[in-house]
Amino acid sequence: MTTPARPALQVKNVSLSFKGVKAISDLSFQVEAREICALIGPNGAGKSSLLNILNGVYVPDAGDIIFEGEHFRRMEPLEAARRGIGRGFQNNALFSGMSVIDNVITGLSRHSRLTLVEEMFRLPRARNEERRFRERAHEVLRLFGLDRHAATIVGTLPYGVQKKVELARAVVAEPRLVLLDEPLAGMNAAEKQEIATVIGRLNRDLGLTIVLIEHDIGIVLELAHHVVVLDYGRKLADGPPETIRDNPDVIAAYLGSERTEIAA
């Protein structure tokens, strides 16, 4: 239903403050359908807060969010999920007492159409849905190379694997837009490359629009079509990665000493 002409997401003049402290000031940018948009900026720049506004965890003080042509003064978390906004968290927010596959299937909740009675008696419709959900979850687990962990309780897995489970849970319900908060944090170089490849494929093959926060500039420049730079809750720069890399403001405020690394 998205036409290429219409942006998937527009953020218009959004402001957010915590007890008088401005976290985001009058921020506007837009994300085109089917693009990967990277949010970068130093810690405390308001990146995670912005994602929390986009799926309704925080209520902005002012501004509008326009998702697929519809205006929202605020989102409700459940409403955001129903409209197809997926989310991965910075510090894993997995359901630690559940198995990997159960975590992923829980991500399909918004597609469940069963009544309690159907579930209690395992009526054919319930068995059908369970089978479809399980197949879908396995499909996504395979995509992330997680099949062999399917039955493992997620809290017992190493951090890097948990990160992948979180990604799998975020995309299992086939969202239209997925918000990823540092999906590569705490991974080694090989794992980072692996996950970056999967994110790239999700975007390319499934046409998924992605907004992600990432500190690894190398990965950002490789993956993103569009970069928004935040500093102290303000937008510092907005454009394709090449222009960001050469923007003197950005270099001064954020990249600083990392410039040599980028040039290399």
Place this chain on the structure above:
Amino acid sequence: MSEIDLRIAAPVNGSAALRAAGLAAGTILILAAPLLASEYWINAIIVPFLILSLAGLGLNLLTGYAGQLSLGAGAFMMVGAYATFSLQLRVPDLPLPLALIVSGLIAASVGLAFGIPSTRIKGFYLIVSTLAAQFFFEWLFLKFPWFYDGNSSATISLPRGLTVFGLNAETPHGRYYLTLGAVALLTLLSFNLVRSQTGRNWMAIRDMDTAAAVIGVPVTRAKLQAFAISSFILGVSGALWAFAYLGSASVQSFGLSRSYQILFIIIIGGLGTIRGAYLGAAFVSLLPLALDWLFQHLFSGHVDAGLLQNIQKGIFGLLIMWFLVKEPEGLARLLGIRLAARRRLFPSSQN
């Protein structure tokens, strides 16, 4: 992450034939139990054990699976018992099993009402709301004689005794099979439910409720469903406790100490497991017997009965603390570790 953790989480791969044989043997044993056990064991130990397991199961769905703390188990049992009494008294045409179901539904709606605060508050504060249910119903069922049909002792007992579709169930065997039927059916339904999307939604809310909402779990609906289903089961177990075990009951049969007892059952047995309710109930039912036996042998019965009771309470208290600190997942997990260790030692039994 230890190797043990991984092994427990892996599905149990017993040989299918062996499991089927075990299941068949278990079923026969359970069905034939009344022929093997004495009347005393059926009336005083097995039947209450089954009913406490059922109550534990009900609370475990709410507290162990959905993570909503409740001290109102006694209240919802009470509602079930008084509803069954009223239905049997005032709607004599309704057979007992149907009366149990309707009573369960009444308890479920009461549970739903007292669960509404859970959509706004959690943890410690929610306990207060469920505690309010406990005190409110103790007051209500004593205050208005209509609830106990105005009899002088303020107790309730079934006007026509235990009759199931015309059959008299007022014998030890009758009580056993009635209880077993209800417990088996509700256990099966609960088992199905916790393996379904609703069960996963409950556990998701328990483990991390903000994330649950963000990924699309209908948090409010799932919490209220947990209260309703849990109260349904507690309601049925309360009716069974009153009429299949005690015979006649009063509000004291479902006081705050009953709520604590059910909570201890699931803490000791294992929060968030179906078998935990059974293990915990077995423990709670058998510990007094074991202690009694022990003291008989150690001191040849020279211990005062009152003292014995207090010692029991002390031991319970210590065990609860030990479980909360050392093994929050209770007996269910301790046994799981044993099984896993055995499977490691004897890999041939696993294929």
